[in-house]
Every structure is written in structure tokens, then in C-alpha cells.
Amino acid sequence: MKIPNSISDLWKAPAILLSQYKRSDLPVLGYTCNNIPEELIIAAGLQPFRISNVGANQSALTPSFTCPFASATLENMLKLEEFFSGFAIAHTCDPMWRLYDILKKKISKPLFLLRPPHNTDNELSLSFLRLEFNRFKEFLDKNFEARIDDDSLSKSIKLCNETRDLLKGIYLLNEGVNCKISGFDRFQLVLAGMWMRKAELNSLLKALVVNNEKACDGVRVHVNGTVIYDLNLIKAIGESGGFVASDDLCTGSRYFWNNVEDSQDHFSALAHRYLKKPLCPAQDPLHRRLGFIDDMVEKFQIQGVVTFAEKFCDPIFFDSVHIRNNLAKKGIPSLFVDYENPTQEIGRIRTRLEAFIESVGGGS
Amino acid sequence: MYVGIDAGASATKAIIINERGMHISHAIVPSGINFKFSSQKALRKALKDAHLNSGNILHSVATGYGRALIDAESTSSEITCISRGVHKLLPSARTIIDVGGQDSKAIRINEGGRVLNFIMNDKCAAGTGKFLEVMASTLRMPIEELGKLHLKASNPVKISSTCTVFAESEVISHISQGIKIEDVIAGLQDAIAERIYNMCSRIGFAKDFAFTGGVAKSQGFVEALSKKVGAIPLIPEEPQIICALGAALAAIKKHKEK
Numbered sequence: 001m002k003i004p005n006s007i008s009d010l011w012k013a014p015a016i017l018l019s020q021y022k023r024s025d026l027p028v029l030g031y032t033c034n035n036i037p038e039e040l041i042i043a044a045g046l047q048p049f050r051i052s053n054v055g056a057n058q059s060a061l062t063p064s065f066t067c068p069f070a071s072a073t074l075e076n077m078l079k080l081e082e083f084f085s086g087f088a089i090a091h092t093c094d095p096m097w098r099l100y101d102i103l104k105k106k107i108s109k110p111l112f113l114l115r116p117p118h119n120t121d122n123e124l125s126l127s128f129l130r131l132e133f134n135r136f137k138e139f140l141d142k143n144f145e146a147r148i149d150d151d152s153l154s155k156s157i158k159l160c161n162e163t164r165d166l167l168k169g170i171y172l173l174n175e176g177v178n179c180k181i182s183g184f185d186r187f188q189l190v191l192a193g194m195w196m197r198k199a200e201l202n203s204l205l206k207a208l209v210v211n212n213e214k215a216c217d218g219v220r221v222h223v224n225g226t227v228i229y230d231l232n233l234i235k236a237i238g239e240s241g242g243f244v245a246s247d248d249l250c251t252g253s254r255y256f257w258n259n260v261e262d263s264q265d266h267f268s269a270l271a272h273r274y275l276k277k278p279l280c281p282a283q284d285p286l287h288r289r290l291g292f293i294d295d296m297v298e299k300f301q302i303q304g305v306v307t308f309a310e311k312f313c314d315p316i317f318f319d320s321v322h323i324r325n326n327l328a329k330k331g332i333p334s335l336f337v338d339y340e341n342p343t344q345e346i347g348r349i350r351t352r353l354e355a356f357i358e359s360v361g362g363g364s
Numbered sequence: 365m366y367v368g369i370d371a372g373a374s375a376t377k378a379i380i381i382n383e384r385g386m387h388i389s390h391a392i393v394p395s396g397i398n399f400k401f402s403s404q405k406a407l408r409k410a411l412k413d414a415h416l417n418s419g420n421i422l423h424s425v426a427t428g429y430g431r432a433l434i435d436a437e438s439t440s441s442e443i444t445c446i447s448r449g450v451h452k453l454l455p456s457a458r459t460i461i462d463v464g465g466q467d468s469k470a471i472r473i474n475e476g477g478r479v480l481n482f483i484m485n486d487k488c489a490a491g492t493g494k495f496l497e498v499m500a501s502t503l504r505m506p507i508e509e510l511g512k513l514h515l516k517a518s519n520p521v522k523i524s525s526t527c528t529v530f531a532e533s534e535v536i537s538h539i540s541q542g543i544k545i546e547d548v549i550a551g552l553q554d555a556i557a558e559r560i561y562n563m564c565s566r567i568g569f570a571k572d573f574a575f576t577g578g579v580a581k582s583q584g585f586v587e588a589l590s591k592k593v594g595a596i597p598l599i600p601e602e603p604q605i606i607c608a609l610g611a612a613l614a615a616i617k618k619h620k621e622k
């Protein structure tokens with residue numbers, strides 16, 4: 001499978017698209033997290049664009065114990081402000097929430113803070129999220145002279161569902177012991193989904209040619225962990241004799257795993273989708289996260305799990321212990337890789353990955 | 365003949381073995397800044413000692429920090445190589461501690477020598493040979509002396525800093541207060557042993573632990589570590605070349621697979 005030129009390497013400099021959008025007068029709403037419903041942004045006539053940490057250093061505005069990811073994301077928001085018409089942040093983990101207060105002081109664009117419930121397992125949370133999405137709609141309507149209605153929302157839901165279906169279809173090509181598309185290429189496609197125009201991406205995805213040759217080889221690895229935009233980490237697994245067959249990252253499968261159901265009440269359907277999607281480590285309950293990893297391990301015939309943990313990402317550091325123990329019970333080996341700056345530390349990260357993959361593959 | 369080259373952060377080791385995995389010769393040279401150069405030098409030395417030439421080499425495997433930068437037919441990770449090397453020489457070992465120049469590692473292996481779990485400290489010089497090198501130079505003595513002097517200590521000081529830079533000033537202040545040098549040295553090695561022990565505890569100690577890497581040559585350090593662990597480690601005759609040995613054993617396997 002060959003990745004379209006417009007997608008290949010986009011992860012290294014997604015901001016290229018921002019200047020294109022600016023040239024074509026397409027207003028862009030920058031958002032930070034999977035919990036922000038792109039459906040509403042599109043229905044409001046804006047282009048959603050997920051802001052990454054790529055290309056930014058840590059911001060001097062955050063305290064030293066902030067995760068480098070949140071800090072660099074802030075830096076990018078400030079650096080790229082001119083390209084955005086507004087921003088939406090979700091309070092998942094606390095650093096993301098606190099970016100809101102800093103941004104309020106530092107930028108002049110409309111800014112929204114979404115509060116997805118941390119407990120995702122009850123009716124109250126569902127009603128709460130539904131109201132939050134309504135509040136987000138009002139924010140979009142008010143600030144961007146939009147009029148989100150049933151019709152526009154129904155259309156954008158269909159569009160996003162189609163993207164998700166296509167991405168999931170490609171993902172499932174690697175089910176069982178198959179490897180039709182490399183982990184690296186697959187991540188490139190998923191990330192493109194967060195940056196490109198959905199209609200354009202959908203036609204590119206539909207045109208992808210899957211041939212029957214084996215695209216990759218090696219020990220089948222599931223990747224878990226912090227937000228990963230730096231695909232050098234995924235590449236390093238491939239270069240160490242592994243094959244990233246599945247993941248539960250928010251820049252991976254969590255982005256597209258489930259769809260918004262057809263319903264009269266779009267807001268309830270949206271709330272349901274966003275609450276029931278595979279969980280972020282900052283959300284509850286843990287057993288759903290562990291269960292999702294178990295399912296992936298089985299579905300994709302995983303031999304080993306790698307957890308990438310960015311320094312100071314408390315949720316993943318706490319999670320990793322449960323994940324490791326849970327996998328050990330089932331005889332699945334796992335590796336915990338912590339880092340602060342993957343680009344600088346890729347050498348030592350690779351040493352660990354190689355050792356792990358060799359040991360899982362019986363290289364001794 | 366089969367060759368294993370371990371391009372470590374501080375020393376490059378080359379070993380030559382025969383098809384049964386028996387040691388023929390080896391060489392240890394400083395890595396310097398050019399792994400290609402140091403590996404050629406080490407190999408040349410080992411070949412010369414064995415009265416062989418490069419034409420006798422059937423397969424070579426590189427490992428260590430600089431493995432990708434040197435000429436060898438294939439590469440293998442340090443963790444796997446150390447495990448393989450230890451398993452060959454000390455088949456009863458189930459836990460391995462390797463302390464090298466730049467990092468320290470703890471590995472659990474099974475009865476077949478297969479890696480079950482491992483952990484590395486590779487972010488900080490404290491807890492590695494580098495720490496000892498820095499201290500030896502602060503104290504103006506060869507590194508070999510540290511291990512010997514340690515054994516003479518009667519009342520080791522407590523070094524509270526786990527950071528190389530801070531510990532250095534702590535050492536200087538102890539010395540200037542007139543504390544005996546051997547007590548300072550013992551305190552230093554105790555501090556590193558403690559760090560390594562803590563790291564290793566995270567993967568758990570299985571019975572029969574082996575100790576490898578250049579730092580295992582320091583008697584004083586071995587004593588400090590034994591005290592912490594509560595057991596005496598198994599140490600191969602030349603602990604610094606075990607990783608290279610594992611690479612050479614991999615070379616035999618790779619050659620057979622061809």
C-alpha cells in the first residue's frame with residue numbers, strides 16, 4: 001500500500017495545511033484532544049485542526065513539572081495563533097485544563113473549555129456531556145455566526161463516520177496475523193484525519209490500493225501510552241524488528257474506533273459516542289481501558305505491548321502498572337519506555353525496544 | 365572463527381570464539397569518539413593475539429551503544445547479548461546486573477537464558493561506571509585503585525547526593541575535612557550500589573545473580589553490592605567482555621541460519 005503524497009510526511013509539519021487554509025479563507029478551529037467533537041466544528045462551517053506538539057519547544061509559561069507535551073502544545077497554540085479563528089480545549093488531565101487559563105490571558109481569539117466527565121460509566125455523565133456539547137454549539141454559533149442545526153449536524157456526523165469507517169477498515173486489514181499496512185503508514189493516515197479536510201481525505205482513503213503482499217514483518221506489538229505525534233517512536237519499533245499491529249492511543253485507534261449512531265437526537269448520540277469511545281487514561285473506569293487492550297491483543301494476535309510514557313504524564317504512569325500486571329497475568333510481555341524528548345533520546349529508546357522485541361521474538 | 369564486538373559507551377570490546385563457543389582471544393580498548401576506529405583496533409588486537417586474520421572470520425555481530433556505526437554483519441541488543449553470554453558461562457544465573465560506563469541494567473532470564481524482563485538506567489551518570497571515573501579523577505587515582513582502597517575502609521561516610529556533579533563536591537568537602545580517603549571511596553561505592561540495588565528491586569531478584577560489565581572488576585564495589593543485596597554475585601573471569609561474548613555466540617547462530 002502506498003500512502004498518498006499529500007499525506008506522506010504530513011506528521012512532520014502539519015502546519016503546512018494551516019497556511020493553505022488561510023489562503024483559501026477557510027476558518028480553522030484548533031483543538032487539543034479527542035474529546036472535542038469535530039462533528040460540531042464542521043457543522044459550524046469551520047475546519048477542525050488538532051494541535052500537536054510537533055515543531056515546538058516547551059513553553060516558558062508552564063511550571064517545570066508540566067508534561068512536555070502539554071507545554072509544547074501551548075507553545076504551538078501561541079505560535080500559530082494567526083492561523084486559527086478560535087480554540088477548544090478539553091479538561092482531560094489537569095495540565096490541559098490549566099492551559100486554558102494561560103491562553104485566556106495570552107490570546108485574543110475565542111476560546112472554549114470543554115469538560116468531559118471523568119467518570120464515563122453512568123447516566124448522569126451522559127446527560128452532562130450532552131449539555132456540554134450544547135454549550136459548545138452555542139459557543140460556535142455565537143462566535144462564528146454559525147447556525148448549527150439538525151441538517152448540518154446530520155451531514156457532518158455522516159462525514160466523520162465515513163472517515164472513521166474508512167480508517168477502521170484499513171486498520172482491520174492487519175487483524176489476526178495479517179500485516180497489510182505498516183504501523184507507521186497507518187498512523188500517518190490517522191493523523192491526517194485530524195488535519196485534512198474530511199471529504200478530501202475520504203476520497204484519498206477510498207482510492208488506496210491494498211495489494212496482497214506482506215507489508216511488514218516482525219513481532220506483533222500493541223502500543224499504548226501518552227499522546228504520540230512523533231512517529232519516529234512508531235518507526236523505531238519497525239526498525240527494531242517489531243510491527244505495530246494495534247494501539248490504544250488517542251492519535252491512533254481511539255480516534256476512529258466507534259461511530260456516532262443515527263438518531264433523532266444528535267446531541268445524545270454524540271454524547272454517547274464520545275463517552276463510550278475507548279478511554280483516555282485520564283478517565284474512569286480503568287477496567288474499560290484494560291479490557292480494550294485485552295481485546296486488541298486478541299484481535300491483532302499481539303505478542304508484546306509497549307507503553308510510551310512522556311515524563312510527567314501522571315495518568316499513564318499510574319496506568320502502566322495496572323496494564324503491566326494485567327498483561328502479565330495473561331502471559332503477554334510488556335515494556336515501559338519513558339522519555340522527555342523523543343527526538344533527542346531516540347538512541348536509548350531504540351536500545352530498549354530492540355532488547356524487548358528480541359526477547360519477545362525469542363532472539364536469545 | 366566468530367567475532368563479537370561490543371561498542372560500549374566507554375570501552376569497545378572484541379572477542380573471538382570458536383564454533384563451540386570457546387574463548388580464543390579478546391581485546392578491550394577505549395571507545396573514544398569514533399566507534400568504527402575503536403572497533404577496528406580492538407578486533408585487530410584480538411586477531412593478532414590469536415594469530416589469526418580477518419579471513420578466518422565466518423560471521424561477526426555488533427552490539428553496544430555504537431553497534432550501528434561499526435562494520436559487522438549483523439547487530440543485536442546489549443540486553444540479549446549479556447543474557448546470552450551469562451547463560452553460557454553461568455547457567456544457574458537468573459538475575460543479571462551489568463554496570464558499564466554509561467548505563468546500568470538489570471535483567472531477569474529464565475532457565476533457557478531467555479530474557480523475561482529488564483530495566484535500564486540510562487539517563488544519569490550516577491549509578492554507572494562514569495560516576496566512578498569522575499570520582500577517581502577527582503581523587504587523582506587510577507580507577508583500579510578505588511576498588512582496592514575501598515576494602516581498607518573502616519568507617520564509610522554517607523554520600524547523600526545521587527547526582528554526579530553534587531557528589532563530587534561532597535567528596536571534596538569530606539576530603540578537606542580530613543576524612544580518610546578510603547572511607548570516602550567506600551561511601552561513594554555504597555551510594556552507587558544502593559542506586560543499582562533500588563533499580564534492580566523493581567524487577568525483583570531471583571536467586572543466583574550474576575554481575576557483569578567493567579564495574580564488576582572493582583572488588584570494593586562488588587563488596588558494596590553484595591552487602592546491599594545480601595548475596596554474593598557470580599562474576600565471570602572477565603566480566604567486561606560478556607556482552608561481546610553474547611554477540612559472538614549470536615554470530616555462530618546467525619552463521620548456521622544462513
Ligand SMILES: Nc1ncnc2c1ncn2[C@@H]1O[C@H](COP(=O)(O)OP(=O)(O)OP(=O)(O)O)[C@@H](O)[C@H]1O
Pocket residue numbers: 371372373374375376395428429463464465466467468492493494496497507508510511576577578579580581582583604
Ligand atoms: N578495574 C576496574 N575497577 C573499577 N572500575 C572499572 C575497572 N575497569 C573498568 N571499570 C569501569 O568500567 C566501566 C566500563 O565498563 P564497560 O566496558 O562494561 O562499559 P561500556 O560497555 O563501555 O558502557 P555501557 O555498557 O554503559 O555502554 C568504566 O566506566 C570504568 O569505570
Ligand SMILES: [Mg+2]
Pocket residue numbers: 370372373428442464465577607
Ligand atoms: Mg556495556
